[in-house]
Amino acid sequence: MAERERRLTPPFGGVFVARTRVMTSDDTERAVWRMAHEILERNHGIDDVLLVGLQTGGVPLARNLADALERIEEGASVVVGTLDVAFYRDDIGLRPVLPEATTDIPYDLTGRTVVLVDDVLFTGRTIRAALDALTDFGRPRAVQLAVMVDRGHRELPIRPDYVGKNLPTRRDEVVNVGPDGVDLGEMVK
Template identity: 60%
Template sequence: MNTPSDVGKQVLGPDDVRRAITRMAHEIIERNRGTADLALVGIQTGGVWVVEALAAEMLRIEAAENCGANPIVVGSVDASLYRDDIGMRPVSPGSVSDLTFTVEGVTVVLVDDVLYTGRTVRAAIDAIGDYGRPKAVQLAAIVDRGHRELPIRPDFVGKNLPTSAEESVSVTPNGVTITQGTDT
């Protein structure tokens, strides 16, 4: 993986990622008028750390504004049993879904690191629906790289990043990197 052509181009640094998460945390709170009846659900596996970072930031903001805050409800969802390309590629389930709260009547903010074709999000929305009927589902992603193949749009975006389909995008707390070549 470390041949010269694989060395990616860093387009966002750690501070940029941190600031993007802070801004998204503010936007989620503003749009939903607080954090009551709200749940952050990370899509396995890339969305899980983002949920943790967002929840920590939202808790900090709420605590500062309200002199104490309730914990942010978080969870994760594995969409691999709901994908539309089952049987067309190797199966690679992430960790097991962890949705221990009642989905019924809650506003679920689906969270992923990169938004691309929208197919994983579609699968994740179906997966959430099997746990109950949320009041609403919103979508947050640190990077929106375009190339949507379904009518899905994000509600909260860290950074719009025009890419070509021949590139792959990796997002970590240490930054956002674009690499030539698709990953599977």
């Protein structure tokens, strides 16, 4: 059923082949460190700020950002939530959609500043869905967006607040953010 069919359906059916390494793991580590400082600078500290990683790519990045924030602000404890936006997408029915993983937002967001974290910002549709989803968990004072890679091709008026790297791409290329760094490549069937 869904899961198995999805594996057989493009673009998931193909295999990602890396063409160029655009960031090494050292580069991403430095970018995380810089973004953590920017988050602190923008919000004058970390009080009432919580990170929400988008399943699945944004979650490890959110954890890394939280680690960095806790190292910079000694004694601070940064809450990391996770959010799966499958049920809020606007392309339901246009492609196989499956919730990838769990949503876990343990706090009422009302009055807090939420930093949404994702690995790659592309059309902006995932972020639009995430903004919808957040409203079901309360009314945040502000929502900010942190991404490792902004690859362009936006289809909605959405822009990130914290960017690891701006990476011009072709539409048909695929950006893969992994523990070893960031690769630019394509799906091969």
